[in-house]
Amino acid sequence: MFHRIAYAVSVLLILGGCQSMQIDDFKGTTPxxxxxxxxxxxxxxxxxxxxxxxxxxxxxxxxxTGEWDGTTLTLDERFDYADGEKDQRVWRIEKVGENSYVGRASDVIGTAEGQTEGSAFSWTYEMELNIQGHDVKVRFDDWMFLQPDGVMVNRAHVTKFGIELGTVTLFFQKRNAQKADTDEDREAA
Known part of the structure; x- marks a missing residue:
């Protein structure tokens, strides 16, 4: 009997340690x-x-560049890669509930579905990526965490068939309209 109880407790501890992060874990967090x-x-x-x-x-x-019309947030993202490649993605993110969102973009398969809670946003989606000349369907488990002073940390795990391919990490910062964006902007002013 003791062995069964010890085994059951061990399994529960192991499974509890494998629990993934949930959006409700961030209820009440600030900002x-x-x-x-x-x-x-x-x-x-x-x-x-x-x-x-x-x-x-x-x-x-x-x-x-983001525009909010009262129901849909349109994000025009312009990517500039260190290797010289440039890309653009336009997201249309619809607010469908108090904390719920559905997003679409041309390279997203179906819709991205997400929720906010406290200082966090989580959403998942499948995307068609061009990797070395081949279109590959991958899944993103995407988390954003708002920090004080307007900085946001974004971490997305990228998988295919449940196997992790890699991780995308981003840091977002709101642009102050009063401040020049680059040294060139400051020199031109």
């Missing part, structure tokens, strides 16, 4: 993230992609 408020206007992001072994594969900067 409170209101997605459509955060991304309205200009935002800049700096990001990296690491493969599943932790090797840095890509670095990029994203300039984002």
């Amino acid at each position: 409170t993230l209101v997605l459509e408020e955060y991304f309205a206007g200009k935002t800049k992001a700096w990001g990296i992609f690491e493969d599943r072994f932790g090797n840095l594969r890509r670095q990029f900067v994203v300039d984002i």
